[in-house]
Amino acid sequence: MNDLLPGEIEVWQFVESTARTLFGRFGYGEVRTPMVEDTALFVRSVGEETDIVGKEMYTFEDKGGRSLSLRPEGTAPAARAYIEHSVSNQEPVSRWFYMGPMFRYERMKTGRYRQFSQIGAEAYGAKEPAQDAELMDVVVQFLEALGLKDVTLNINSLGDDNCRPAYHAKLVEYLNAHREELCADCQQRLERNPLRVLDCKNEKCQAVAAAGPNVLEFLCEPCRAHFTDLQRKLGVLGIRYVVNHRLVRGLDYYTRTVFEFIASHPALGTASTVGGGGRYDKMMKGLGGPDVPAVGYAMGLDRLVLLLKEGGKTFTQRPDLFIAVADEGSQDEGLALASRLRREGLKVDFDTRGGSLKSQMKRADKSGARFTLVLGEQERTSGQAKLKPMAGGEPVPVALDNVAATVRAQPEAAAPVPAA
Numbered sequence: 444m445n446d447l448l449p450g451e452i453e454v455w456q457f458v459e460s461t462a463r464t465l466f467g468r469f470g471y472g473e474v475r476t477p478m479v480e481d482t483a484l485f486v487r488s489v490g491e492e493t494d495i496v497g498k499e500m501y502t503f504e505d506k507g508g509r510s511l512s513l514r515p516e517g518t519a520p521a522a523r524a525y526i527e528h529s530v531s532n533q534e535p536v537s538r539w540f541y542m543g544p545m546f547r548y549e550r551m552k553t554g555r556y557r558q559f560s561q562i563g564a565e566a567y568g569a570k571e572p573a574q575d576a577e578l579m580d581v582v583v584q585f586l587e588a589l590g591l592k593d594v595t596l597n598i599n600s601l602g603d604d605n606c607r608p609a610y611h612a613k614l615v616e617y618l619n620a621h622r623e624e625l626c627a628d629c630q631q632r633l634e635r636n637p638l639r640v641l642d643c644k645n646e647k648c649q650a651v652a653a654a655g656p657n658v659l660e661f662l663c664e665p666c667r668a669h670f671t672d673l674q675r676k677l678g679v680l681g682i683r684y685v686v687n688h689r690l691v692r693g694l695d696y697y698t699r700t701v702f703e704f705i706a707s708h709p710a711l712g713t714a715s716t717v718g719g720g721g722r723y724d725k726m727m728k729g730l731g732g733p734d735v736p737a738v739g740y741a742m743g744l745d746r747l748v749l750l751l752k753e754g755g756k757t758f759t760q761r762p763d764l765f766i767a768v769a770d771e772g773s774q775d776e777g778l779a780l781a782s783r784l785r786r787e788g789l790k791v792d793f794d795t796r797g798g799s800l801k802s803q804m805k806r807a808d809k810s811g812a813r814f815t816l817v818l819g820e821q822e823r824t825s826g827q828a829k830l831k832p833m834a835g836g837e838p839v840p841v842a843l844d845n846v847a848a849t850v851r852a853q854p855e856a857a858a859p860v861p862a863a
């Protein structure tokens with residue numbers, strides 16, 4: 444679990460505000476659900492046999508003897524809220540997004556944490572492939588807005604209750620015949636959740652999976668039509684994708700479409716999936732809610748942040764102005780001037796400790812401010828001061844009652860590099 448301090452938080456804020464903008468454009472409203480839910484919610488939706496529920500949940504008993512869990516993912520809590528508030532009675536289609544911390548007791552590795560942050564979106568009420576395509580489009584535009592380029596969309600269809608059983612049976616038969624070639628984990632998965640074998644990162648397991656039955660060949664006609672139309676729509680939107688018949692995702696609730704965004708970047712090591720999702724048309728009913736189709740996805744912020752940091756861009760906003768005071772007697776007026784300029788919208792830094800002008804100028808350098816204004820007795824009596832550009836260049840004369848407008852009117856110079 445990580446602490447995020449100023450200096451690091453800005454990149455997170457950038458990702459979050461970009462997400463808010465993009466989801467807003469697509470008509471997705473934000474939902475915030477509690478961090479804890481009844482354990483049963485995750486058992487019934489994500490599935491007992493998944494790693495998430497079987498091994499990774501932070502589960503505890505509260506003082507009332509109820510079994511609660513810190514949420515390991517956001518789809519089930521959002522579905523619970525959708526059902527609890529009878530949202531389907533109020534509107535036929537709802538589009539929601541969420542962001543916030545999730546908790547999984549994971550093994551330590553790059554890009555994997557026990558408290559991590561996800562941004563996710565869910566669209567309820569539309570079973571059509573256009574909804575799947577629209578959801579992928581938000582993600583594509585979100586990644587574009589972040590400036591992340593080397594990300595590939597992988598798609599697959601897992602079929603539905605009609606056609607999946609035949610595939611499942613064939614897969615189990617095939618995997619049993621190759622049991623000895625699988626890793627120890629996969630031999631167990633084979634008993635409890637055979638689809639997960641296709642997810643295994645072990646090379647031998649991947650080789651077995653690659654030669655196994657192809658789920659797409661088992662799709663019934665409606666599922667095939669859904670998948671074909673989805674691909675056509677992605678084409679209409681100009682979204683590039685790869686069909687990957689081994690993509691299954693680790694959760695139980697998916698039907699038909701599943702997808703993942705995979706980043707090829709050494710910074711992420713093997714943990715290269717930045718996000719994924721799929722359609723879960725049966726889950727609402729399974730949780731005791733209305734028979735409402737849904738499609739959703741979730742993306743890990745921690746990995747997006749890692750990728751952005753690798754890009755070398757800075758996200759900290761430097762102050763417009765540093766106010767330094769030349770003498771003890773100007774301290775109060777300096778404080779008041781800073782306050783007034785902040786009210787007028789400038790980002791202003793001011794050394795509340797006072798001290799020598801020399802030490803304040805050092806601090807001004809370090810702050811990365813665009814300009815420094817020195818306030819002394821002379822400036823106070825004349826009402827005139829100078830804006831010293833910290834990147835070098837001629838000082839700009841300024842009236843003390845016109846500082847904000849003058850700062851705003853100055854052309855942006857290259858950012859001064861703050862001293863380490």
Ligand code: AMP
Pocket residue numbers: 516547549554555556557558559560561693716717718719741742743744745746
């Ligand atoms: P999942 O809910 O397992 O499909 O995960 C969706 C995305 O959340 C993944 O692609 C990761 O980017 C992110 N994620 C999942 N688990 C973790 C974790 N333990 N630490 C950091 N990110 C995670």
